[in-house]
Amino acid sequence: MQPWPxxxxxxxxxxxxxxxxxxxxxxxxRNLERLMQASGGLRVxxxxxxxxxxxxxxxxxxxxxxxxxxxxLSEAACFADAGINxxxxxxxxxxxxxxxxxxALAERIKLGxxxxxxxxxxELATHMTGLSRPLDVYIEVEVxxxxxxxxxxEVVGLAQAIQEAPGGCLRFAGLxxxxxxxxxxxxxxxxxxxxxxxxxxxxxxxxxxxxxxISVPCVTGAGxxxxxxxxxxxxxxxxxxxSYAFMDRDYGDNVKDPSDIVFENALFVKSAVMSTPxxxxxxxxxxxKASSLDAGPPVVAGRTGWHYLKASDEHxxxxxxxxxxxxxxxxxxxxxxxxxxxxxLYDEIICIKDDRVHEIWPISARGALL
Amino acid sequence: MQPWPxxxxxxxxxxxxxxxxxxxxxxxxRNLERLMQASGGLRVxxxxxxxxxxxxxxxxxxxxxxxxxxxxLSEAACFADAGINxxxxxxxxxxxxxxxxxxALAERIKLGxxxxxxxxxxELATHMTGLSRPLDVYIEVEVxxxxxxxxxxEVVGLAQAIQEAPGGCLRFAGLxxxxxxxxxxxxxxxxxxxxxxxxxxxxxxxxxxxxxxISVPCVTGAGxxxxxxxxxxxxxxxxxxxSYAFMDRDYGDNVKDPSDIVFENALFVKSAVMSTPxxxxxxxxxxxKASSLDAGPPVVAGRTGWHYLKASDEHxxxxxxxxxxxxxxxxxxxxxxxxxxxxxLYDEIICIKDDRVHEIWPISARGALL
Numbered sequence: 001m002q003p004w005p006x007x008x009x010x011x012x013x014x015x016x017x018x019x020x021x022x023x024x025x026x027x028x029x030r031n032l033e034r035l036m037q038a039s040g041g042l043r044v045x046x047x048x049x050x051x052x053x054x055x056x057x058x059x060x061x062x063x064x065x066x067x068x069x070x071x072x073l074s075e076a077a078c079f080a081d082a083g084i085n086x087x088x089x090x091x092x093x094x095x096x097x098x099x100x101x102x103x104a105l106a107e108r109i110k111l112g113x114x115x116x117x118x119x120x121x122x123e124l125a126t127h128m129t130g131l132s133r134p135l136d137v138y139i140e141v142e143v144x145x146x147x148x149x150x151x152x153x154e155v156v157g158l159a160q161a162i163q164e165a166p167g168g169c170l171r172f173a174g175l176x177x178x179x180x181x182x183x184x185x186x187x188x189x190x191x192x193x194x195x196x197x198x199x200x201x202x203x204x205x206x207x208x209x210x211x212x213x214i215s216v217p218c219v220t221g222a223g224x225x226x227x228x229x230x231x232x233x234x235x236x237x238x239x240x241x242x243s244y245a246f247m248d249r250d251y252g253d254n255v256k257d258p259s260d261i262v263f264e265n266a267l268f269v270k271s272a273v274m275s276t277p278x279x280x281x282x283x284x285x286x287x288x289k290a291s292s293l294d295a296g297p298p299v300v301a302g303r304t305g306w307h308y309l310k311a312s313d314e315h316x317x318x319x320x321x322x323x324x325x326x327x328x329x330x331x332x333x334x335x336x337x338x339x340x341x342x343x344x345l346y347d348e349i350i351c352i353k354d355d356r357v358h359e360i361w362p363i364s365a366r367g368a369l370l
Numbered sequence: 371m372q373p374w375p376x377x378x379x380x381x382x383x384x385x386x387x388x389x390x391x392x393x394x395x396x397x398x399x400r401n402l403e404r405l406m407q408a409s410g411g412l413r414v415x416x417x418x419x420x421x422x423x424x425x426x427x428x429x430x431x432x433x434x435x436x437x438x439x440x441x442x443l444s445e446a447a448c449f450a451d452a453g454i455n456x457x458x459x460x461x462x463x464x465x466x467x468x469x470x471x472x473x474a475l476a477e478r479i480k481l482g483x484x485x486x487x488x489x490x491x492x493e494l495a496t497h498m499t500g501l502s503r504p505l506d507v508y509i510e511v512e513v514x515x516x517x518x519x520x521x522x523x524e525v526v527g528l529a530q531a532i533q534e535a536p537g538g539c540l541r542f543a544g545l546x547x548x549x550x551x552x553x554x555x556x557x558x559x560x561x562x563x564x565x566x567x568x569x570x571x572x573x574x575x576x577x578x579x580x581x582x583x584i585s586v587p588c589v590t591g592a593g594x595x596x597x598x599x600x601x602x603x604x605x606x607x608x609x610x611x612x613s614y615a616f617m618d619r620d621y622g623d624n625v626k627d628p629s630d631i632v633f634e635n636a637l638f639v640k641s642a643v644m645s646t647p648x649x650x651x652x653x654x655x656x657x658x659k660a661s662s663l664d665a666g667p668p669v670v671a672g673r674t675g676w677h678y679l680k681a682s683d684e685h686x687x688x689x690x691x692x693x694x695x696x697x698x699x700x701x702x703x704x705x706x707x708x709x710x711x712x713x714x715l716y717d718e719i720i721c722i723k724d725d726r727v728h729e730i731w732p733i734s735a736r737g738a739l740l
Contacts, residue, residue, distance in 0.1 A: 002738055003447040004471070017467055017740045049683060071684045077373040091684065092644040094655075095699050097387055101374070116645055119698055147685055148645040148653050180682065274462040275486055275518040283518050285464075289714050290739055293664045294681075312550065313419060313710050314441045314461065315517055328489055329465050340683050344659050345714070347737055367717055367736075368372050369660055370387045 007350060011357045014331070018272040019286035021346040022333070023246070023361075025353045027264035031245050032063040038261045039239055040231045045069055045088060045220065047242030050340045052365035053349055054082030056245065069240050070365075073098055073105070078365035080109045088112040088138070088220065090176060090240070092120060092148060098370070099127035102135075112136035114176050116150045118161055125165035136173035137162045138220065141205050143198035145180045152205040156212040163214070174218030177202045178240060183225035184250055184295075188257035195229035202235050225254055228261050248339045250295040268301060269334040269342070271316065273326050282306075282326035284316040284334075291316075291334055292341035298334035306332065377720060381727045384701070388642040389656035391716040392703070393616070393731075395723045397634035401615050402433040408631045409609055410601045415439055415458060415590065417612030420710045422735035423719060424452030426615065439610050440735075443468055443475070448735035450479045458482040458508070458590065460546060460610070462490060462518060468740070469497035472505075482506035484546050486520045488531055495535035506543035507532045508590065511575050513568035515550045522575040526582040533584070544588030547572045548610060553595035554620055554665075558627030565599035572605050595624055598631050618709045620665040638671060639704040639712070641686065643696050652676075652696035654686040654704075661686075661704055662711035668704035676702060 006017040016022070035044060046060045049071040057068045057079055067086025070076040076087045085108075092114055093102050105111055106128070115121050115137055128135050139158050142149030150158055155175070162172040182194035198221075206216050220238035222230035224247075230236040243251055246267035256262055271286035288311045291298045298316075300306040305321030316334075320326055336342040343349075344366055351359040376387040386392070405414060416430045419441040427438045427449055437456025440446040446457045455478075462484055463472050475481055476498070485491050485507055498505050509528050512519030520528055525545070532542040552564035568591075576586050590608035592600035594617075600606040613621055616637035626632055641656035658681045661668045668686075670676040675691030686704075690696055706712040713719075714736055721729040 001448070001734070001736070002444050002740055003451060004444065004740070006740060015467070019739050074372050074374065078371075081373060094642060094644045097385070116647060117698065123698075142647060147682065147687065148647050150647070272464060274464045277486060277512060277518050277520070286739075288662075288664050289711055292658075294658050294662075312517065317517065328487065328493075341659055345737065345739075364371070366371070367715065369389050369656075369715075370372055370374070370376060 001347060007357050009357050009360065013352050013355050013357070016270055016350060016357065018270050018331070019290040020270045021343070021349055022268045022270050023349045023351045024266050024268070025351050025358055028245060028266040031247070031263045031266055032060060034261065034263060035241060035244050036064040038228065042231055042236065043238040045238050045240055046245065047090070047240050048075065048079055048365070050242030050246065051343050051363070052078070052368065053361050053363045054079055054084060055361035057084050060245070067110070072368055072370065073101055074368040074370040075365040076111070077101070077105055078368050080105060082364060085109040090114055090178070092116060094120065096127070099123065103127055103131065106131060106135050110136070112138055112173055114138050114140040115158065115162070116140045116148050118158060121158060121161045121165070121170070125170055128169040129166050131169045134168055134171035137170045138174050138176040140176045141201060143177045143179050143201045144182065144194055145178065147180065152201050152208060155205045156208050156214065159209055159214050160212070172214065174216050174220060175202065175205055176220055177236070178221040178223065179226065180223065183223040184254065186253065186255050188255060188260060191226050192229055195226050199230070199233045199235060206235060224251060224263065228259070243339050246339045249299045249335050249337045252335065265301065265335050267336060267339060269298060269336055271332050271334055273328055273330040276326050276328060280320045280322065282318040282320060282330070284318055284332055285314070286316050286334060287311040287314040289313050289345060291336045292338050292345065294341055295338035298336050301333045301335050303332060308334065371717060377727050379727050379730065383722050383725050383727070386640055386720055386727065388640050388701070389660040390640045391713070391719055392638045392640050393719045393721045394636050394638070395721050395728055398615060398636040401617070401633045401636055402430060404631065404633060405611060405614050406434040408598065412601055412606065413608040415608050415610055416615065417610050418449055418735070419445065420612030421615065421713050421733070422448070422738065423731050423733045424449055424454060425731035427454050430615065437480070442738055442740065443471055444738040444740035445735040446481070447471070447475055448738050450475060452734055455479040460484055460548070462486060464490065466497070469493065473497055473501065476501060476505050480506070482508055482543055484508050484510040485528065485532070486510045486518050488528060491528060491531045491535070491540070495540055498539040499536045501539045504538055504541035507540045508544050508546040510546045511571060513547045513549050513571045514552065514564055515548065517550065522571050522578060525575045526578050526584065529579055529584045530582070542584065544586050544590060545572060545575055546590055547606070548591040548593065549596065550593065553593040554624060556623065556625050558625060558630060561596050562599055565596050569600070569603045569605060576605060594633065595621060598629070613709050616709045619669045619705050619707045622705065635671065635705050637706065637709060639668060639706055641702050641704055643698055643700040646696055646698060650690045650692065652688040652690060652700070654688055654702055655684070656686050656704060657681040657684040659683050659715060661706045662708050662715065664711055665708035668706050671703045671705050673702060678704065
């Protein structure tokens with residue numbers, strides 16, 4: 001924890017201590033509206049793993065989202081504690097210790113969870129027997145991400161196993177079909193092709209279920225880099241974009257097609273120059289503990305000739321173009337390389353409106369890994 | 371924050387929830403002793419940025435360390451709040467807001483800070499005037515890391531400026547000469563050569579100061595991958611190793627020379643298999659929010675044929691050798707790719723002795739970025 005606050009409500013942005021996580025409320029709110037407008041009437045269930053912040057989730061729901069997704073059980077519990085009562089846990093939950101907690105959470109809120117394996121369904125059924133209402137269970141389908149997920153040929157058997165759980169404690173709620181790899185394919189044609197493949201797998205799975213007499217209440221998936229393809233598929237019914245509210249350098253690097261839905265950068269790491277050791281080099285106080293490097297370095301917003309070259313734990317190295325100078329204390333606003341793990345480094349989001357600190361939102365599920 | 375604890379004191383390690391950060395106390399304590407034995411009588415000031423945990427710092431000091439290093443002012447304040455009263459802040463501190471805090475901290479504990487620029491010394495002097503005892507100021511020297519730091523040719527002017535601060539509010543405490551890049555050069559000869567270069571720069575700086583009539587009270591630096599070279603230099607007087615207490619995959623990848631001082635892996639991320647989607651693939655519940663990827667992926671300890679291939683935010687992909695199988699719930703102990711940013715993802719260290727949870731230590735300075 002920080003031993004003192006970076007700022008107070010009402011402070012000018014210039015006086016916010018560094019490094020700090022800054023959300024510009026106006027582009028953020030425009031991003032929320034833009035996703036709803038672009039959703040084509042599909043249900044929108046933004047991913048809470050991107051921000052881990054109940055205040056963000058509440059604004060997403062106020063804008064029209066049906067609820068949120070979470071990736072970890074403990075993350076979902078943090079959101080539930082803050083009053084979010086419709087959560088899809090887009091992950092497998094394994095083991096008695098976790099399943100007891102899952103059951104307790106399912107008694108409190110409308111909760112969904114993923115499966116991709118018959119053993120897991122059996123374990124889930126054992127632990128959910130006697131639940132006061134059925135748990136929503138979604139089959140995760142492998143649609144090209146090459147991570148978790150069952151094959152289309154396996155979904156009928158899995159759906160039947162869900163339906164046959166003792167006392168109807170599990171409800172087959174639909175298919176989870178997220179193509180994560182497609183989100184950062186740089187060329188629009190690559191993304192479109194990857195999602196076309198995903199859609200064909202989803203259609204195959206839905207057809208197999210229909211032949212088995214099983215209807216699919218929901219097909220959920222899609223991310224900020226592709227959701228307009230899933231939206232227009234005729235088979236997806238729910239969109240899970242997460243980064244759209246904030247955006248990052250990695251999404252910024254995607255080459256855009258005129259028909260792409262583009263969002264604004266709303267999230268920044270405010271950082272300051274702490275050393276100017278050589279010509280054309282400035283060292284800033286935001287390293288990889290302030291802006292995650294997993295998807296590459298951040299970029300400097302609004303300053304031409306400033307190139308964030310590399311980071312160590314607490315230092316960022318800025319290369320300056322020959323006609324550019326930096327001085328101690330100069331401020332840079334960094335667009336993070338990757339929103340999700342960067343948000344997970346901070347305890348709060350400092351929200352700016354009209355150049356002033358308007359609100360400070362706790363990132364309540366920061367570090368909720370269990 | 372996690373909404374529930376991963377374990378209780380006395381629990382068997384098998385029942386600790388996943389993913390969790392695990393410290394094996396026996397190798398940890400042997401590592402602390404080994405550094406002291408290998409220090410050659412030099413002062414040892416381990417780097418607190420590696421662990422951000424006052425309980426670790428207290429054990430390092432109990433083992434013989436003179437104090438600790440920190441990298442951020444707010445980090446130092448967290449350690450001071452926990453009773454650590456001798457801290458070298460191995461970084462530049464810029465701007466009025468931070469310097470007021472620095473001054474307040476310097477009134478509470480024995481504090482040192484780095485400078486590499488005359489403007490910064492002047493700003494420091496302005497804010498420290500009237501301090502009840504002089505602030506220890508170290509000149510950071512560029513010794514090959516190519517980050518912050520003054521040239522050897524600049525140290526006399528900088529030391530004089532420190533000595534001339536109004537009312538003697540600053541004390542020239544020595545030179546900070548850390549060669550960070552050398553720590554992970556894979557070949558011993560490369561590391562030795564890089565430190566030989568650093569040593570020659572340090573000697574040049576010390577000679578120049580001596581000619582200027584300025585003695586150097588302390589030369590501080592060195593890391594877990596090279597400190598025996600600095601120890602034997604005849605010019606370094608204080609060692610700053612940090613990772614030695616825990617070790618990680620990145621240090622493990624260094625090719626060792628018979629004369630290298632080698633430490634044991636004491637820190638692990640406990641993780642469990644949550645999906646077995648295909649033959650020869652297992653997905654574990656520790657991704658890059660559980661084990662930082664900045665220095666590459668973690669490795670699986672003690673299981674042959676299990677290769678941690680890649681991570682996304684909350685998933686780790688394990689490749690299994692052809693004769694190997696994984697089942698849901700199987701546990702893996704991961705050696706993190708890089709200790710420092712991994713420690714910064716957790717709120718506590720779960721300490722294991724005789725297979726039981728012996729203590730749980732808060733990572734008090736986790737997220738202390740200011």
